[in-house]
Amino acid sequence: DQQVKQNSPSLSVQEGRISILNCDYTNSMFDYFLWYKKYPAEGPTFLISISSIKDKNEDGRFTVFLNKSAKHLSLHIVPSQPGDSAVYFCAAGRSGTYKYIFGTGTRLKVLA
Amino acid sequence: NAGVTQTPKFQVLKTGQSMTLQCAQDMNHEYMSWYRQDPGMGLRLIHYSVGAGITDQGEVPNGYNVSRSTTEDFPLRLLSAAPSQTSVYFCASSYSFGQDILEQYFGPGTRLTVT
Numbered sequence: 001d002q003q004v005k006q007n008s009p010s011l012s013v014q015e016g017r018i019s020i021l022n023c024d025y026t027n028s029m030f031d032y033f034l035w036y037k038k039y040p041a042e043g044p045t046f047l048i049s050i051s052s053i054k055d056k057n058e059d060g061r062f063t064v065f066l067n068k069s070a071k072h073l074s075l076h077i078v079p080s081q082p083g084d085s086a087v088y089f090c091a092a093g094r095s096g097t098y099k100y101i102f103g104t105g106t107r108l109k110v111l112a
Numbered sequence: 113n114a115g116v117t118q119t120p121k122f123q124v125l126k127t128g129q130s131m132t133l134q135c136a137q138d139m140n141h142e143y144m145s146w147y148r149q150d151p152g153m154g155l156r157l158i159h160y161s162v163g164a165g166i167t168d169q170g171e172v173p174n175g176y177n178v179s180r181s182t183t184e185d186f187p188l189r190l191l192s193a194a195p196s197q198t199s200v201y202f203c204a205s206s207y208s209f210g211q212d213i214l215e216q217y218f219g220p221g222t223r224l225t226v227t
Contacts, residue, residue, distance in 0.1 A: 004154075006154075032214075034214075034215060036218075041220070041221070042220055042221070043116070043202050043204075043218030043219050043220050043221055044155070044202070044218045045218070046215035046216065046217070049214065049215060089154060089155065091155075093213075098143065098160055098162060098168070098208070098213055099157055099160070099170060099171075100157070100213075100216075101157075101171075102147075102154040102155040102156070103154050104152055104153060104154040105154055
């Protein structure tokens with residue numbers, strides 16, 4: 001039973017355009033969400049997070065949107081750059097549990 | 113700061129052998145964890161620790177042991193390796209705030225193959 005799902009295994013976007021990566025979750029108790037980026041042969045690196053008291057969080061070119069009623073979050077990258085090509089994981093957690101559940105990842109390719 | 117370091121980078125084991133994956137961090141983080149990454153499965157939590165002397169199980173703990181004798185180190189032991197443990201293993205650390213952790217810092221990973 002996968003509690004956090006990233007249904008698109010891959011996505012290709014032209015440089016300069018918007019990339020939208022999606023993530024769905026099933027557990028309504030999750031109240032903190034994160035996005036990580038992973039390059040080949042490296043560990044994941046933290047990108048941006050959002051708590052359930054917000055519906056949007058921005059950091060430079062990266063914006064995360066949270067729709068609690070739909071149990072859906074998305075990561076927007078504007079404008080996309082070739083260096084953004086990587087695998088993106090979303091993760092969800094519940095306060096007080098010390099645990100995060102990760103999605104299966106979406107491979108983003110930004111075409112120059 | 114070296115951040116989170118893991119050794120070895122690569123390892124090949126025969127079924128039934130034992131080994132320890134090493135993980136160290138120099139950020140004085142209370143929280144440390146081990147994940148495995150398999151194709152199509154994302155990252156799954158194996159074990160975690162909220163401080164020296166305190167460990168607990170994650171989603172997939174069977175076949176693995178951990179201990180936390182110091183803040184800096186969090187080794188992962190495979191007592192009798194099985195082909196199903198072929199995977200990439202990541203160690204991570206984080207500050208904790210009460211019972212919450214925020215973003216984790218990951219090591220570069222250990223690629224383990226069990227034949």
